[in-house]
Amino acid sequence: MNFIRMISRKGTKAQRMLKISYVSFLILSLLVFFGCDRIKEMREKRNPTEAPVPVYAVHTTSAVQGQIQDYIALSGDIIAGSTVDVYSDAAGKVAEVYVAVGQRVNRGDPVAAVDPSRPGMTFRWGVATAPISGTVVALPAQVGMTISQAVPLARISGGGALEVKLHVAERFISKMAMNLACEITLDAWPGDVFQGSISELAPTVDPASRTMEVKINVRNADSKLKAGMFAKVRIITEIKENIVKIPASAVINRFGEMYVFGIDTSDPDIPVARKKTVVPGISIDGVMEIRQGLAPNEEIVVRGQTLLDEGSRINIIEQFSPLSAN
DSSP states (O other): OHHHHHHHTSSOHHHHHHHHHHHHHHHHHHHHHHHHHHHHHHHHHHSOSSOOOOEEEEEEEEOEEEEEEEEEEEEEEEEESSEEEEOOSSOEEEEEEOOOTTOEEOTTOEEEEEEOOBTTBOOOOEEEEOSSSEEEEEOOOOTTOEEOTTSOSEEEEOSSOEEEEEEEEGGGGGGOOTTOEEEEEOTTSTTOOEEEEEEEEOSSOBTTTTEEEEEEEEOOTTOOOOTTOEEEEEEEEEEEEEEEEEEGGGOEEETTEEEEEEEEOSSTTSOEEEEEEOEEEEEETTEEEEEESOOTTOEEEEESGGGOOTTOEEEEEEEOOOOOOO
16 A cells, blocks of 8 residues: 555646556455465365275175075975774764774774664674774764764774875976975074975876975974974975086176176275176075176175275275075
8 A cells, every 4th residue: 555655746637546556456355366266275185186996895705616406495384194083883973982093902902982872772882893903093083973874983094104284386387396305494493405306206186276286395303293284395306516606696787787896906905896797596595606607706796895896996895695505
């Protein structure tokens, strides 16, 4: 301001005004120049020309060489493997019942007595006996009821053999075969897995339900299983050995292409993701067979892969344990 006052003391009034305007313009120009330069510097700091390359956090695991099993999950009832019905030789009223459900009987033991007497005629009671040794599993006979020779008095299960009876949907019939291995589990024995195999295939399909009856032998050495229990069954339809398998969640399916992301550690300081196209096989219980595209022990991304692209930089947060070989 002192400089402007000094200038205004010399020359005519018009000259002084011109000089003041010139000096003001010069000062304003300098302020604008330095101000724009400062703004440019701040913008460059906020938005640098070269943006930082993103690094993606991922979790990884390794492909495994081992076994995979394909199966069909069904359910059914446990029944006695071999049963024999007990019949009376004569029609009449049941006079006595000598056994109870669950009772063990030997061949020839009395089961029930039937009175064949008629009005005006009295006959000796007929006694029905057990045709085989075993356990009484059903007892339809009740004292006082009238029966004929075609009505069973009791049902006896011979030995300790048990079976699971179930029904297979028509679309799975082609996969059924005799002696296929089965795994049986029950709510009554959580954690226990019982072994069995297909022992009988029905020759026809039920036209109402479109299912085929299948019976499975059950190994019951410790006598934990009882007739009448509800069972969950896995029928093993295919077993593949020495295949490469990975968690199914690692596979990405986009536009008909299926691939996983492997790890490229050629530069150990900056690992990157590499896209690997794969040919999948069967997938069961979250495990997928890989027919082509991966080798055993190759490290792949199993979490965080949906954000990746070819060559993306990654930061491996955690390495999960590989799947079991069996």
